[in-house]
Amino acid sequence: MDIDFKEYQLRCQLRGHEDDARGICICGNAGIATSSRDRTVRFWTLDESQKHDYTMSKMLLGHTSFVGPLSWIPPNEEFPQGGIVSGGMDTLILVWNLATGEKVQMLKGHKLQVTGIALDGSDIISVSVDCTLRRWRGGQQLEAWEAHNAAIQAIIKLPSGELVTGSSDMTLKLWKGKSCIHTFLGHTDTVRGLAVMPNLGIVSASHDGSIRLWAISGELLMEMVGHTSIVYSVDAHASGLIVSGSEDCSAKIWKDGVCVQSIEHPGCVWDAKFLENGDIVTACSDGVVRVWTLDHDKIADAVELDLFASLLSQYKISRKRVGGLKLEDLPGLDALKTPGTSDGQTKVVREGDNGVAYAWNMREQKWDKYLTSTLEMVSLYGNCRITDQKGMLVFDSAQFDGILRKISEFNNTLLSDAEKKCSSLNEGDMSRLSAIVKILKDTSHYHSSRFSDVDIALMMKLLKTWPVPLLFPVIDVMRMIVTHPDGVAKLLQYVKNEDDIVSELIKKVTASSPLPANLFTSIRVVTNLFKNSFFHEWLLAHRGEILDAFSSCCSSSNKNVQISYATLLLNYSVLLIEKKDEEGQSQVLSAALEMAEEDTIDSDSRFRALVAIGSLMLEGLVRRVALDFDVVNIAKAAKASKDAKIAEVAADIELVAKQN
Incomplete structure (x- = not known):
């Protein structure tokens, strides 16, 4: 016509x-x-x-x-x-x-x-x-x-x-x-x-x-x-x-x-x-x-x-380029006849009008299309070690002497202030705090030591009564306590009622004009809770509250805040995939995408946000939501990064996005 x-x-x-x-x-x-x-x-x-x-x-x-x-x-x-x-x-x-x-x-x-x-x-x-x-x-x-x-x-x-x-x-x-x-x-x-x-x-x-x-x-x-x-x-x-x-x-x-x-x-x-x-x-x-x-x-x-x-x-x-390379310059499928030299080694080859990434499978001695879970890349590139088979990350190292010195310094500040002196620690409290730190420093990997109820009660008192600007070294001790099986077990009794100490802490540190030190230490407390499965129910129940409270961290200029928040999102993605929680996955996906599109943030933080995105898409429940969220263009931008690990995980996301 x-x-x-x-x-x-x-x-x-x-x-x-x-x-x-x-x-x-x-x-x-x-x-x-x-x-x-x-x-x-x-x-x-x-x-x-x-x-x-x-x-x-x-x-x-x-x-x-x-x-x-x-x-x-x-x-x-x-x-x-x-x-x-x-x-x-x-x-x-x-x-x-x-x-x-x-x-x-x-x-x-x-x-x-x-x-x-x-x-x-x-x-x-x-x-x-x-x-x-x-x-x-x-x-x-x-x-x-x-x-x-x-x-x-x-x-x-x-x-x-x-x-x-x-x-x-x-x-x-x-x-x-x-x-x-x-x-x-x-x-x-x-x-x-x-x-x-x-x-x-x-x-x-x-x-x-x-x-x-x-x-x-x-x-x-x-x-x-x-x-x-x-x-x-x-x-x-x-x-x-x-x-x-x-x-x-x-x-x-x-x-x-x-x-x-x-x-x-x-x-x-x-x-x-x-x-x-x-x-x-x-x-x-x-x-x-x-x-x-x-x-x-x-x-x-x-x-x-x-x-x-x-x-x-x-x-x-x-547009005829792939990952910054001319398509015509990429090797053909014949390149896959040459064995890889290490497990997970990647190679991009030309297939028709596309560049396709492959990973070397050392066990089976063959090249696989690169669609394996991107969580595995954290163990290769991340600063935090993977602590269990589910890929949860923790912040489990600390400068204990420096933390104690800072608490002592802040305590002296309280002692010199007539109005705040009542919140200060006495000599017995300081000794007990030193004993808590000694347990954390000296305990072996198998954690045979125990905390007394009085130890945990002292920590709860400090979290509740110390002025917010002085809280971060106390929160940092709490971060390490929750990596200890006995410590985290005793904490459980403080979150099972209306007087939920962790929820209260989150509200306190995220109030107007939050201090970066308070933010990243408190995020790391929550992040470390993922290590213990008996806290997963609490983490799921408070997911919306936690992610909403820390949402502003996405645009923080503080590197410690960035890496802490990105790791929190990554841990949540793993847990929500396991639980097949589509609503929760959508919320984490939205936050991770917002972070991943920031090309000015710390590279490790951006990488972890991208890993969370790739893992959620690979699982499938929110793949369509990711496409609606413009994940393809976010991945394209990330693929141009000079950081190899970011470019590689972005390429993975593009491949997952193309799957039917």
């Missing part, structure tokens, strides 16, 4: 984001808001001197991780120049006043990444990977419910007032209030994007590579197939055109179910939206937002067009 169609051409490029441009929001006739992995929202206004171009007028800073969905608040009494609502990986929803560029509301409630935002009058509706839909009014949560049994990826409001959600459970749901009045079935993978098709119905985009048009009644009207990878976004225009953005580095324009144009990009197209005049805005993983037009008078000048063509050409060449 021949379709009359004039092709879109580049109008302008909006440069400013320092990482992937992720989301787009059309703000009236003269504004565009964009979100990015660089943690910013940027507002672009039509350039009055050059009507075809846009200039950045506001940069909105407030999210602590990458920003995704956006929604536009039209000008009103509260927001005379309009407002923006943004959602992020940090689980927050922020409301911005465009007149001032200031954040005016922070909405907290979601447990995992916010993936979609819609406005219903003055109410804000949000959805998340935590499977919930929440309604907010006046800065407060009005209602919340579990809308799907898997991560929710998108939400739109229909002109008639109903809401539509799309989910990793492969369905769309139509909502009237809190009642689901229809479930749309047909997609074979995650429903990632939604749009209203004017005067007709709903358009959906999916990881299955298709775009589907539905009647509100639920009837499938049309299926559009043409993308070769995940379709992340879709939008529709009153003219009848549909645009979609995909992992295959293209934005495709559809008319009457036929792809009439494919616009190549130098990276993944995360989002695509129509302006009211029919022009298209795309957000690309190269950080650039582009506007495309049918109007010949608005087409970019020759210099800009040549610049884009050159960029696109360079990108195509770069």
